[in-house]
Amino acid sequence: MRRRITAALATTVLAGGLLAAAVPAQAAPVTTDAVARGPITCKPSELRQQAAQLDRKADKEAQLGNRTEAARLHELADAYRAKAKACEDADNGAGSPFPG
Incomplete structure (x- = not known):
């Protein structure tokens, strides 16, 4: 049980980090x-x-x-x-x- 909670917590932290890193790149307007x-x-x-x-x-x-x-x-x-x-x-x- 403890391993499942640790694995789920690690997965959500990694997913949140990826989302936080991707949002600024998408928020910037690009005009070519x-x-x-x-x-x-x-x-x-x-x-x-x-x-x-x-x-x-x-x-x-x-x-x-x-x-x-x-x-x-x-x-x-x-x-x-x-x-x-x-x-x-x-x-x-x-x-x-x-x-x-």
Whole structure:
């Protein structure tokens, strides 16, 4: 009798744990539709402006002796410039959605 109660208790605990783990995954809304996310906007001029600001800040950090922070800021500025170039390339390479 004691084994049956222990086995039944273990089964309900495991089943409850599985249900508790599955509920958050099912409760989250999933949208894979690109229209639901809205249009992607890209402003290369603003990205380049942010890169220039980061370069100025990196130069100040380098003057203060913070070489690692300056290098991190320069890498971040390079990433902003790369993103701006990718946006420009995407805009220039994007053709008409309805050729003809």
